[in-house]
Amino acid sequence: MRESHHADYKAGDQFILTGWRVGEIHWGGYAEKARVKGDWLVPLPQGLSTERAMAIGTAGFTAMLCVMALEEHGVRPDQGDVLVTGAAGGVGSVATAILARLGYRVVASTGRAETHDYLRSLGAAEIIERASIATPSGKPLESERWAAAVDSVGGATLAAILPQMKYKGAVAACGLAGGTKLETTVIPFIIRGVSLLGVDSVACPLLRRKVAWARLTKDLPMEKLDSMIERATLEDLPRLGKAILDGQVKGRVVVDLGV
Ligand SMILES: NC(=O)c1ccc[n+]([C@@H]2O[C@H](COP(=O)([O-])OP(=O)(O)OC[C@H]3O[C@@H](n4cnc5c(N)ncnc54)[C@H](OP(=O)(O)O)[C@@H]3O)[C@@H](O)[C@H]2O)c1
Numbered sequence: 509m510r511e512s513h514h515a516d517y518k519a520g521d522q523f524i525l526t527g528w529r530v531g532e533i534h535w536g537g538y539a540e541k542a543r544v545k546g547d548w549l550v551p552l553p554q555g556l557s558t559e560r561a562m563a564i565g566t567a568g569f570t571a572m573l574c575v576m577a578l579e580e581h582g583v584r585p586d587q588g589d590v591l592v593t594g595a596a597g598g599v600g601s602v603a604t605a606i607l608a609r610l611g612y613r614v615v616a617s618t619g620r621a622e623t624h625d626y627l628r629s630l631g632a633a634e635i636i637e638r639a640s641i642a643t644p645s646g647k648p649l650e651s652e653r654w655a656a657a658v659d660s661v662g663g664a665t666l667a668a669i670l671p672q673m674k675y676k677g678a679v680a681a682c683g684l685a686g687g688t689k690l691e692t693t694v695i696p697f698i699i700r701g702v703s704l705l706g707v708d709s710v711a712c713p714l715l716r717r718k719v720a721w722a723r724l725t726k727d728l729p730m731e732k733l734d735s736m737i738e739r740a741t742l743e744d745l746p747r748l749g750k751a752i753l754d755g756q757v758k759g760r761v762v763v764d765l766g767v
Pocket of ligand 1: 619
């Protein structure tokens with residue numbers, strides 16, 4: 509930090525900024541220097557480098573919020589398998605690594621066979637094909653399969669897994685990589701007491717941000733985070749933008765701004 513007029517920060521402090529629509533409606537997502545609102549910032553937790561903080565980024569922070577939502581719902585490792593959809597993506601990779609570290613049996617869903625070894629190295633106990641949960645069966649209830657799920661795909665995938673949730677199971681829904689439209693019935697909610705927990709990282713309040721970042725430094729194995737990182741420069745952004753839209757980026761990309 510170069511200078512500060514905010515009571516909580518002074519020049520030289522290190523901090524994290526994600527969300528608040530920076531880079532979306534506020535210009536400067538990739539700027540080398542920017543003036544931003546101090547209330548948007550989280551102090552960089554002790555022991556976390558700025559590179560690792562950005563490797564975690566919005567996706568990893570959101571994965572942590574999903575795990576916290578499941579925990580607050582009462583989900584525990586002894587209740588059964590936890591499904592992670594879009595597992596080789598940013599949210600999915602970090603969620604897989606955190607849940608495995610916390611003792612959950614993680615079942616990772618991916619559409620890319622070449623990521624199986626990677627997902628196992630993050631802690632996935634089992635890997636299923638994305639296609640196997642890409643289409644709802646049409647039945648309001650199916651055999652109880654998942655104690656919980658972190659869903660970064662949404663759409664038909666979310667509709668397919670709701671009837672497969674165990675009694676009192678919960679889905680932390682944070683993404684729309686597979687679509688926004690959710691066609692389902694109320695049956696999983698009213699017969700099995702299933703919960704659909706919405707997770708937003710963009711306007712997440714400061715106190716919860718601080719809790720989530722502290723949890724990330726404790727519950728995300730750093731060597732696993734390091735194995736997720738691809739490094740890039742500003743010149744790589746057009747290529748990477750296309751790769752993201754094509755669902756071809758694995759783990760996390762850290763952009764070196766050269767500052
Ligand atoms: N709620 C929030 O605050 C918040 C925060 C961050 C991100 N998000 C959303 O969460 C989602 C995941 O973010 P991310 O950063 O992890 O993105 P990402 O790195 O691009 O990963 C998305 C993953 O979803 C899977 N996928 C892609 N296209 C698909 C399709 N058509 N059908 C089914 N699966 C598909 C792929 O996983 P596999 O190759 O393993 O199948 C892909 O790696 C995005 O929709 C993003 O907008 C929301």
